[in-house]
Every structure is written in structure tokens, then in C-alpha cells.
Amino acid sequence: MSVNNEKILLRMENIEKNFPGVKALDGVSLTVRAGTVHALMGENGAGKSTLMKCLFGVYEKDGGHIYLEGNEVNFRNSKEALESGVAMVHQELNQALKRSVMDNMWLGRFPTVAPFVPITDEKKMYSATKEVFDRLGIDVDPKITMGKLAVARRQIVEIAKAVSYNSKIIVFDEPTSSLTEEEVAHLFRIIKMLKENGCGIIYISHKMSEILEISDDVTIMRDGRLIATRPASELTTDEIIKLMVGRELTNRYPAKTNKPAGEKLRVEHFTGEYNKVSDVSFTARKGEILGVAGLGGSGRTQLLDLLFGTATLREGRMFLDGNQIRNRNSREAIRHGFAYLTEERKANGIFGILNIRENAVISSLGKYRTGPFLSKGKMSAATEWCIKSMHVKTPSQETKIRSLSGGNQQKVILGRWLLTDPDVLLLDEPTRGIDVGAKYEIYQLIIELAARGKTVIMISSEMPELLGVCDRIMVMSGGRLAGEVDAQTATQEDIMTLAAKFA
Numbered sequence: 001m002s003v004n005n006e007k008i009l010l011r012m013e014n015i016e017k018n019f020p021g022v023k024a025l026d027g028v029s030l031t032v033r034a035g036t037v038h039a040l041m042g043e044n045g046a047g048k049s050t051l052m053k054c055l056f057g058v059y060e061k062d063g064g065h066i067y068l069e070g071n072e073v074n075f076r077n078s079k080e081a082l083e084s085g086v087a088m089v090h091q092e093l094n095q096a097l098k099r100s101v102m103d104n105m106w107l108g109r110f111p112t113v114a115p116f117v118p119i120t121d122e123k124k125m126y127s128a129t130k131e132v133f134d135r136l137g138i139d140v141d142p143k144i145t146m147g148k149l150a151v152a153r154r155q156i157v158e159i160a161k162a163v164s165y166n167s168k169i170i171v172f173d174e175p176t177s178s179l180t181e182e183e184v185a186h187l188f189r190i191i192k193m194l195k196e197n198g199c200g201i202i203y204i205s206h207k208m209s210e211i212l213e214i215s216d217d218v219t220i221m222r223d224g225r226l227i228a229t230r231p232a233s234e235l236t237t238d239e240i241i242k243l244m245v246g247r248e249l250t251n252r253y254p255a256k257t258n259k260p261a262g263e264k265l266r267v268e269h270f271t272g273e274y275n276k277v278s279d280v281s282f283t284a285r286k287g288e289i290l291g292v293a294g295l296g297g298s299g300r301t302q303l304l305d306l307l308f309g310t311a312t313l314r315e316g317r318m319f320l321d322g323n324q325i326r327n328r329n330s331r332e333a334i335r336h337g338f339a340y341l342t343e344e345r346k347a348n349g350i351f352g353i354l355n356i357r358e359n360a361v362i363s364s365l366g367k368y369r370t371g372p373f374l375s376k377g378k379m380s381a382a383t384e385w386c387i388k389s390m391h392v393k394t395p396s397q398e399t400k401i402r403s404l405s406g407g408n409q410q411k412v413i414l415g416r417w418l419l420t421d422p423d424v425l426l427l428d429e430p431t432r433g434i435d436v437g438a439k440y441e442i443y444q445l446i447i448e449l450a451a452r453g454k455t456v457i458m459i460s461s462e463m464p465e466l467l468g469v470c471d472r473i474m475v476m477s478g479g480r481l482a483g484e485v486d487a488q489t490a491t492q493e494d495i496m497t498l499a500a501k502f503a
Contacts, residue, residue, distance in 0.1 A: 003392055007034040009069060009200040010055075010169050016063030017050055017224075020404065021394050024050045025260065027064070028223045032169065032200040032217075037191060039211045039232065040204045042221035042244055043437055044407025045393040048204050051221075052171045056088045057081045069168070079108065087162035088171040090363065091204075091406050092346040093154055097147030102129040104146050105161050132164045136190050140203045151343060152179050152296040163194065170194065174406070176210060177432045180296045180461060181496075188214055206436060207462075208237040220244055232305030240248070245437040252436070253468035254443050258450035260288035260471055263322075265424055265455055270316035275302040276479030280316075284424075284455050289446060291470035291487060292459045295499050299479040300459045301343055304426045307457070308333045308340040320424070334363065337423035341414055341430055343459075345406065347411050352402035357383040359401045359412055364420045391441055407434040414442070418449075425449060427458040431465065443469050463492045478502030 007283065010032040017025035025047050032038045040048045054061040057075030066073050068084060075081040078088070095104050102125050111124040129142035138160055140153060149157070155175065160180070162170050172191075176184045191201055191214060205211055211218060215232040220243040227243050265284040270277060277299045284290045294300045305311035307318070309327035318325055320336060327333035342348050351359055360383045361368060368378040381398050390411035394404060401409055410432070430446070431439045446469060450456050460466050466473050467487050474484040475498035482501040486496050 005016075007198075008032070009034050010202075011067040012055060012064065012065075014064040015051060015054055015061050015066070017047075017054055017059060020395060020399075024224050025054070025061075028224070028226045029064075030202075030219055030223065030226075031229075032202060034193050034198045034200055036216035037195065037201040037203050037214050039215040039218045040202055040221070041206070041211065041218060041240060042227075043357060044405045044434060045223075046244075047224040048221055049173055049405060050224075052088060052173060052202065052204070055081070055169075056086060056171065060245060082165050082167075085165070085168035087165045087167040087169070089155075089158050089162050089173060091174040091177065093151070093344075094156070094346070095146050095154060097145070097290050099146060100143050101140055101146055101149070101157055102126055102142035104157065105129050105132070105142070105164060126356075131481075132160050135194075136160055136163060137186065150297055150301075152183055154184065155179060156186075158189065163190070167199065169200045169202065171204070173204045174206070175203075176205065176207065177429070181463075182277070183296060184210070206434060206439070208240060208436070211240065215382040222246060223234070233270065241436055246412075252440070252464075254440065254447055255467075256447055256471075258287045258289065258447055258471070260285040260450075261453070262286055264288075264320070265457075266319040268317045268319075270303065270306055270318070271314045272302055272306055272479075273312035273314040275299065275305070275311055277302045277306055278479045279299035280476075280481045282474055282484070284412055284457060286455060287450050287453050288472070289450050289456045289458060289470045291466040291473035292457060292476060293463065293466055293473050293495050293499060294476035294482075298476040298499065300476050301428055302479070303476065304340065304428055304457070304459065305423075308338055308426055310340070334422075335419060338426065339363075339417035339420055339424070340426040341410075341417055341428060343428040343432065345409050345413065345432075348408050350401050352400070354401060355398050356387070356401050356412055357397040360386045360416050360423075361419065363416050367419070367423075382419055386412065386419065389418075390415045391438070407438055410434055411438070411442075414445070422454065424457070427456065429459060429461065431460070431462075439465075447480045463495055466495070467492070475499050475501075 008031060012030040014027045014029055015025050028051055042048050053059040057077045057080055071100055106125055110120045113119045113121045125144050138156055212232060218232050218235055219229040220227045238243050263283050264286040270280045280303060290462040292300050300310060306313050309329045315428050325336050327336060357379055361379045368375050392411045394407050401412060446456055472484055473487050475495055477481045477499050480502050482498040
């Protein structure tokens with residue numbers, strides 16, 4: 001199919017959206033051409049996801065016009081958008097984890113054995129799923145339960161689902177936040193195929209290298225306003241950052257002020273009962289930032305689950321300050337001074353129906369008692385510290401956390417754990433879906449905590465982040481510890497070599 005790059009698939013003109021106390025979108029316009037990737041960039045809370053939700057029918061816009069192939073549209077819900085050729089891969093996955101992969105693929109449009117016969121044709125659904133997966137080079141069993149897949153594999157399935165609608169416009173909202181480099185390369189091959197078929201891609205990401213690699217056009221937003229739209233070929237990383245944050249950001253990583261001292265944590269022969277972690281031993285020092293690298297499925301997250309007691313330990317011992325302890329559940333882990341920022345905010349991080357104050361103090365409620373009652377004043381003061389120190393963009397403490405951007409939700413959860421005053425902080429992808437300016441603030445906070453003698457164990461899929469922030473990096477492969485490197489002298493190639501050792 002030949003593609004005319006001047007054909008306009010989508011025009012959004014002067015879009016307005018208001019929330020209580022916040023003007024989320026202030027006259028934002030966006031134009032997407034056929035067969036191109038249009039990057040949408042901005043800090044957390046800039047309005048990127050809100051703009052896309054107005055397009056997709058999740059939010060009702062308060063003003064402006066949307067034209068799809070020249071015809072004005074106003075989708076009332078996501079079903080209308082999908083049926084009209086607009087699909088969206090959301091940053092926060094919303095899947096039926098107890099149903100099969102193919103059930104999730106065709107949810108709301110199950111193939112039936114005959115017209116007007118409401119009986120699902122399982123064979124047809126299986127073959128249709130296989131056809132999409134084969135076309136995209138995805139190696140996932142359509143019959144496997146969705147919840148058994150790692151987050152990265154579930155993300156790939158969600159991308160396949162969007163493609164299965166044969167959409168004219170596909171929105172990718174932070175699609176690589178959970179993907180390894182190999183999976184990112186696979187996604188880019190899929191995007192290239194979609195471009196060649198004339199699809200228009202809207203790509204939201206905070207990863208500068210990705211944007212400059214795959215984008216044709218770049219639109220930058222700040223505080224709900226359009227700042228600039230330019231060809232990607234005319235932009236550099238530094239120019240994008242300056243447009244996003246409104247200032248120069250010369251250093252990507254803060255200066256390291258922490259000085260690792262004696263042993264804080266020792267783990268001996270950790271093996272999981274129901275996960276792939278096998279015979280892992282390591283030590284972590286006071287004031288140290290210990291990175292954990294590895295490919296998808298390497299056991300990184302499962303190791304942290306064992307440390308925090310949210311996964312069952314088959315064998316192994318753990319020592320804190322020389323004393324043997326065991327975290328059989330999260331309550332014991334918190335009592336022993338552990339905190340755990342999980343990878344999946346929506347599934348096991350935030351309490352979406354609760355406000356920011358309730359989310360911030362929920363792990364340290366004992367601190368806010370006055371007699372038998374909780375003191376709202378004490379809780380409000382703690383939450384105010386959390387909002388200010390973490391630079392959370394919110395109208396008030398009463399705001400429901402689910403209405404914040406993903407990055408601001410992440411800041412609240414990190415603040416929640418800091419309020420417990422932990423000795424050992426476990427961080428799983430702490431900057432996932434966070435903009436470059438906010439990332440710097442998170443890095444600074446991590447280094448300051450380590451400088452105060454805290455022990456930080458940090459998983460990241462971004463190797464430059466591990467090399468820029470950590471003191472040492474241990475590399476997981478196939479559930480085992482493949483080795484460790486000094487972050488000051490190691491290269492990305494060193495890490496990748498170890499990551500592939502048992503894969």
C-alpha cells in the first residue's frame with residue numbers, strides 16, 4: 001500500500017478540558033499524517049494522556065473539534081473510538097488477569113459460531129489470535145492465563161490487541177516502560193510495519209533516544225498548553241528537554257554524595273517456592289545504591305517480592321544488621337524497616353478510589369493516632385510534606401489519586417514509603433513513566449537517602465539509569481545471579497553479557 005505522508009488522518013483543534021481546580025488542556029491542537037509517527041512529549045501532568053483520552057472517548061472534552069479523515073467525530077466511549085479505527089495502548093494496563101490471552105484480545109467482540117447465536121467460537125478466536133501474533137512475531141500462547149505473563153509480555157499482548165482492530169490511528173502511551181531493549185526493538189519493527197500500511201502513530205514517551213529514533217514529528221506540551229510542533233529531524237535531546245521543562249537541564253544525573261559503609265543486608269541462597277529465583281546470594285551495604293539489571297523474565301521483580309515477603313520463600317536466609325530475620329508478609333517487612341515501591345502502580349501501588357492523603361499515609365497509620373483515633377491534622381501535615389518534597393502536581397490533598405498523571409501517582413507512592421522511614425528501600429522501576437525533570441528529582445532523592453545511611457536496592461530496565469545512579473549493579477539471568485559489576489567502571493555491554501548468561 002502506498003502512503004501519502006501529506007494525507008491528514010487526524011486533526012485535533014483547540015481542545016479544552018477542565019477538572020475541579022485544574023485546567024488540564026488549554027486550546028491544544030495536534031495534526032497526525034498518514035504513515036508517520038507523531039511523538040507527544042511533556043512533563044508529568046502536561047496533559048498528554050488527557051488529550052489522548054479526549055480523543056479516545058474516555059474523557060468528554062470541554063471545547064474544540066476533532067476530525068478523523070476530514071470528518072468531525074466526538075466519541076462518547078472507547079468502543080465508538082475502536083469501531084471508528086482509533087485504538088489506544090494505555091500506560092496503565094487494564095486487563096482481565098484471570099482470563100486467557102485470547103479472551104483479553106477479543107473482549108467485547110467475541111467471534112460466535114453463527115450470526116445472532118451468542119455462543120463463542122473458541123477455535124475461531126484461537127486461530128484469529130494466532131494469526132495476529134504470527135504477523136507481529138509474538139511468541140505467546142493464546143490460551144495461557146493473562147495473569148501468568150510478566151508485565152512486559154502483557155504489554156506486548158495489549159499492543160497486538162490494538163493492531164487487531166486494523167486501526168487508522170494507534171496511540172501508544174509509554175509503551176516501552178516495562179520492556180527490555182530486545183522487546184523495544186520488536187515494538188519498533190511493529191511500528192515500522194504499521195507506518196508502511198499507512199497507519200498514523202501517536203507515541204507518548206519520556207525516553208529521548210526512542211523519540212529521535214522513530215518519530216517523524218514531535219509535539220511538546222507544558223502545563224496543558226501546546227509549546228511547539230517540529231519535525232523530529234530538526235530537534236536534539238537538549239532542545240526537547242528545554243522545551244519540555246522551560247529551562248536547561250545540563251546534567252542528567254545528580255552528583256553522588258553517598259558513601260557506602262559496612263554490611264546492612266545479607267541474603268544467602270534465596271530460592272522461591274513458586275517463582276524462578278534460584279540460589280541467589282548477595283550483600284548490600286549501608287548507604288549503598290545497589291542496582292538490579294536483567295532481561296524480561298530474569299527474576300528481578302521476583303527477587304524483590306521474596307525480600308519483601310510478597311512471594312513464598314522455599315529456602316534461604318536473610319540477615320539485617322547481622323541478625324537473621326524473615327519477612328513472611330509485607331507487615332513483617334515493614335516492621336523490619338523495609339519499603340517496596342512496586343512496578344505496577346495501578347495493580348498493587350495506588351488505591352484509586354482514595355484521595356492523595358489516604359494513599360500517602362496508609363503504610364504508616366500508627367504515627368497519626370491521637371488516643372484511639374486517627375488525627376486528620378497529623379495526616380494532613382505528613383501529606384503536605386509528601387506533596388512538597390516530591391513536587392506532586394495536584395489541586396489538593398482531597399484529589400482522588402486516580403485522577404493524577406502516572407508520574408504524579410508514582411511520586412505519591414514513593415512519598416508514602418518515605419513516611420515509614422525505612423532502612424531498606426526496594427524500588428522496582430522507580431522512574432517508570434516519569435519525565436526527565438522529575439526523574440532528576442527522584443534520582444536526587446534516592447542519592448540523599450543513601451547519603452543518610454539508607455540501603456537502596458533498585459531495579460531498572462534503563463541501563464544508563466543504573467550506571468548513572470548506582471554504586472554496584474547485580475545482574476539477574478534465568479532466575480539466577482549472573483554476576484555483579486562496579487557501576488563506575490562498567491559498560492552497557494558488560495551488563496548485557498551477564499544478562500544473557502543463563503537466559
